[in-house]
Amino acid sequence: MHKISVNDREIVCESGETVLEACLREKIDIPYGCRQGACQSCMVRSLQGAPPLAAQDGLKEVLRHQNHFLACLCYPQQDMAISINPPAEFFTEATVIEKSLLNAETLQLTLQCKESMDYYAGQFVNLKRADGLTRSYSIANNRLHANKLSFHIRRLAGGRFSEWAHQELNVGDKLEVSDPQGLCYYLPTSQENNLLLIGTGSGLAPLAGIVSEALHHGHKGAIHLFHGSREMDGLYWIAEMQELAGQYPNFHYTPCISRGDAPDGVARGRANDVAMTLLPSLKGWRLYLCGHPDMVHQTKRQAFLHGAALQDIHADAFHVASATLD
Template identity: 30%
Template sequence: MTYRLRIEPSGHEMDCDADETILEAALRHGFNIPFSCRNGACGACKGRILEGRVDYGDVEEKALSAGEKEAGMALFCQAMPLSDVIIEVREIGAAKDIQIKTLPARVARMVDLAPDVRALFLKISASERLQFLPGQYIDILLKDGGRRGFSLANSPANDEFLELHIKRVAGGQFTTHVFAQMKEKDILRFEGPLGTFFVRQDSRRPLLMVATGTGFAPIKGMLEALFAQGDDRPIHFYWGVRHAEDFYYQELLMEWQRLHPHFRLTQVVSRPDAAWSGRSGYVIPQVLADIPDPGAFDVYICGHPDMVMDLSRALQGAGLNAEHIFADAFVFAKAKST
């Protein structure tokens, strides 16, 4: 069965099959609405049901509360239509002309960046080019049909290789392969670019960027592009890790601070040793202490989903409108149903 889906305020209308999510239908028709994890955990695709009924799907309480459901909210990566539906969500126009491709890539180089972080540099065919926006990600396609999403850490202007930062995850099928079996010249298949985590160019607001762990990867691509464009908006970047040795690309970060006076870096270690002399604790209290009135900022957050969700809520509580918060939560793959 097919239903009609209309997106407000744009007025775009399309067919939506009963067995596809609202997000899948919008993307299939070329309309880009916010999303990140696509499995109901991060909340990036949240919007309002104005008319009609939906099956809310597999959502976590933290991402969509019972009260939000009663208020008409839904996660469009999970919601499937049960009737014709009208939704309210802002569309992302900057990615609308970018083609999503499925391509093979060769592992050209592997570099260990930190004790549990390895960079993969992927080379696609010379006859192909992956057009993407800084901050977007690709899905590695596994032989068993699974997918693993990783942010692109390079900017489009530096696209000879696609750079991924892989965090070792205990028991992780793909990350174990990356650290134990993968070799240079291995061939991978991927789909991309995906996601709506990229800098909005139509804004001149100062930028607050916050990452934990390998959430630095898409921020790196964004910063490279901003600096290359000569964008002089004030930028304050907070990066939180567990141990000081988990930081990487330190020389690059120092160079950015030297060359770009409008760029400020704050690094935070949650489990410091005696040698660490910088900020200690968790990154959220550091951000809120430094910026008690965040209402003037555009905010870009990437990392652990709890940090992304908690910081987003805290910033809104401090007066920042949600439309100025852009987030990408790193969510581990869910186990397949049996």
């Protein structure tokens, strides 16, 4: 029998009982589904060190590392303190230390976080402003900057967070930053794998972080980055990426535009179509797709048809929050 602190309550978990069963018995509002560790609906987080290993069965490495576990698989071995809030509910304070424009519509925002952030390159966080308005943004840097996170925020006309970030947020202002989330991230395993990264607009942010991380780890396979926009003024970091490609023979960068004349060094066409034409066989490749949801959706299909395995396709579609959802 062990005590479990759940948010602001304390309950008892009888021996032979799972954390989920104890919570349900005590009428604690906890999401759950299959009760067998498959659906992962009852994922919670230990606030006092690592949970029992068996309760993390099937979870991605990053979630295990952050002490998330499945309440339905957890037979406590000691008293526990847990949070049943989703990962996004863990916030730390951050201060704006830099704002600069990457192009007319994309802001690079750099935050200094009060606490060290344990993230993988390519993940995203939720940024929350003082009135509670919260939006997801991908981390644009590699893991070397534990406290300093950069984001690329595209301004949407009438967009509440992005317009505010562009126009009203100032250096020195505070924001709250959630725990890193998402499964579209780079791990320095299988270094011989070729990597294909395709992004549109501010979808370059997580991809730039992944490229930087992979090069830092001496990734041995080829790394191909395709960054797309409708027109030239929607692209950015062209010179920086070209310079990187000059430094690392295994890194290849192709900026793409889908409208108008493409200048030298820029491909004409949608980034995903250009990539599939240049790289027709993706068997054994690892893919990262970020940006417009339609592009992500379409490219997943294309990549699969070009031989990529579904488990090797990592994607973050930048779904825009509905006007009615805060």
